[in-house]
Amino acid sequence: MESEAFWLYDLVGEDIAFWIGYLTNGKHLNWYASFRFTIMAAVFGAILALVFGLLGAMAKASRFAPLRAVGSVYVGMVRGIPDVLFFLFFPLAFEQAVEWVLAMQVCTPESIAATQAKWPPCREANWLLTTNQYLILACVSLGIIYGAFTANVIHGAMRAVPKGQLEAARAYGMSDFQVLTRIHVRQMWVYALPGLSNVWMLLIKATSLLSLLQVADIVWWAGQLGSPNFLPQAGLVHGDWRWAYYIALFVFYILVTLLSEKAFNRLNLWARRGMPEEG
Amino acid sequence: MKKALIAAAALAALTSAAHAQDTLRVGTEGAYAPWNFVNDSGELAGYEIDLANALCEHTGMTCEIVQNDWDSIIPNLVAGNYDVIMAGMSITDERLETINFTQDYFPVDPSKYIVTAGTEVDFDNMSGMRIGVQGNTIQAAFVEENFADGNTVVSFATFDQSIADLAAGNVDVVLADGSSLEPVVENSGGALEFVGEDVAVGGGVGGGVRKEDTELLATLDEALTALKADGTVDALRAEWFDGVEAAYTE
Known part of the structure; x- marks a missing residue:
């Protein structure tokens, strides 16, 4: 270990070696590892948003009136609720609903009387969520919130496909299902992609809310690492460095959005293949 | 999916109930050096972490330390997320209405005022000052009561x-536990200093447990008595707090 440090000192000098050491201590490694939460929330949140979006768009375009109403209410309501609020509401409501169901099965009048807390009714019905469970609930919340936007984008894109294309397909003798899958959905993506790219950007930014759900994510660790320390026993003594950690997060998010933009451009070219050039 | 989740939660609840005597879940803030904090290795450390481990060793329980924000630390104890709070919490009458406390493991810790060097504070007619405190603390209650006007x-x-x-x-001025402020002033390179007289509020620091857990309270009190008598508590205090005097041994 000692000799290892010495060649490092010789190679890069004392200051840089110190910073390399500081930025790779256990606390920082925890921070780097916490990026997995953000990335997982973005990926699984997006997949669920697409699923909810397709279901919502189908409901909204349904010929069956009650289903159409469900679709419209979902899209209208969830889009109107601030994401932070929904992010706090849904996991809490879900947790308490589970505790309520659990309480009906495991609580006895004695255990309820012995419990001092107002909620859950008895101690056995308490559900303490782990980080992974919170992460799952966060993904579902993101899926529901951005699924509503996705539903609207897809609904609009379905209507943007020129009617003539569909009529021509029918004239060739395609069945309703063939028209839907081969012509309608196939061309829908071209109109949906710009809107979906916007929804993806919003979803990426919403992953910074994970710390609201007790997930020790990149934002939480940045605050912990940057907050001033005055005690040598607790590590390097330094002032308020949160600005530096937050700048690192800015850079991360900007890089992700830049890469996403490039990826969506490629995706758009792929979706347009075989279609006439624009303009 | 939902059924699986419910079943998993039920299983978790049942197993945790069955092992309630074997595991001691300790709730702490993890942001209050040197009492409890996350060290550079990314692990929880501090006086109360060491003390919790000593308690577990003495009673034969397994310690599981849970980090929880200060604001919700009492509600989450009452809800059953952990069994005892060890987070530099002073024993006060107000808190005793909601939870029980073990005997103290740190005697009354006078609160102190800290300012940037050279700031004058006239404590008799304080007005127009911005006084900083951590929310939901004994200092917050004290400041609200005495200095909120003006x-x-x-x-x-x-x-x-x-x-x-x-x-x-x-x-302009912060009121906080002296034990936490000492290292701050010491390591500020003269930028921060104490001012005025110490304020005696609170009644020592103890572990908070649910009111219904009388058995656990008795176990912890018994263990604390033993660890005080054999000098463990004072040794840990000396290790984490510079210059404190032994309080529980002669």
Whole structure:
């Protein structure tokens, strides 16, 4: 270990070696590892948003009136609720609903009387969520919130496909299902992609809310690492460095959005293949 | 999916109930050096972490330390997320209405005022001052009661944040536990200093347990008595707090 440090000192000098050491201590490694939460929330949140979006768009375009109403209410309501609020509401409501169901099965009048807390009714019905469970609930919340936007984008894109294309397909003798899958959905993506790219950007930014759900994510660790320390026993003594950690997060998010933009451009070219050039 | 989740939760609840005697879940803030904090290795450390482990060793239980924000630390104890709070919490009458406390494991710790060097504070006619405290603490209650008229009380979520804002000039004076402020003043290189007289509030620091857990309370009290008698508690205090005197051994 000692000799290892010495060649490092010789190679890069004392200051840089110190910073390399500081930025790779256990606390920082925890921070780097916490990026997995953000990335997982973005990926699984997006997949669920697409699923909810397709279901919502189908409901909204349904010929069956009650289903159409469900679709419209979902899209209208969830889009109107601030994401932070929904992010706090849904996991809490879900947790308490589970505790309520659990309480009906495991609580006895004695255990309820012995419990001092107002909620859950008895101690056995308490559900303490782990980080992974919170992460799952966060993904579902993101899926529901951005699924509503996705539903609207897809609904609009379905209507943007020129009617003539569909009529021509029918004239060739395609069945309703063939028209839907081969012509309608196939061309829908071209109109949906710009809107979906916007929804993806919003979803990426919403992953910074994970710390609201007790997930020790990149934002939480940045605050912990940057907050001033005055005690040598607790590590390097330094002032308020949160600005530096937050700048690192800015850079991360900007890089992700830049890469996403490039990826969506490629995706758009792929979706347009075989279609006439624009303009 | 939902059924599986419910079943998993039920299983978790049942197993945790069955092992309630074997495992001691300790709730702590993890942001209050040197009492409890996350060290550079990314692990929880501090006086109360060492003390919790000593308690577990003495009673033969397995310690599981849970980090929880200060603001919700009492509600989450009552809800059953952990069994005992060890988070530098002073024993007060107000808190005793909601939870029980073990005997203290740190005697009354006088609160102190800290300012940026050279700031004068006239404690008899304080007015127009911005006073920083950590929210939901004995100091917050004290300041609200004594200085709320004519001054602005600024409440912070963590202790560190109150000091950072003092250093940045966002508040004029901070009132906090002397034991946490000592290393701050010592390591500030003269930038921060104590002012005025110490304030005696609170009644020592103890572990908070649910009111219905009388058995656990008795076990912890018994263990604390033993660890005080054999000098463990004072040794840990000396290790984590510079210059404190032995309080529980002669």
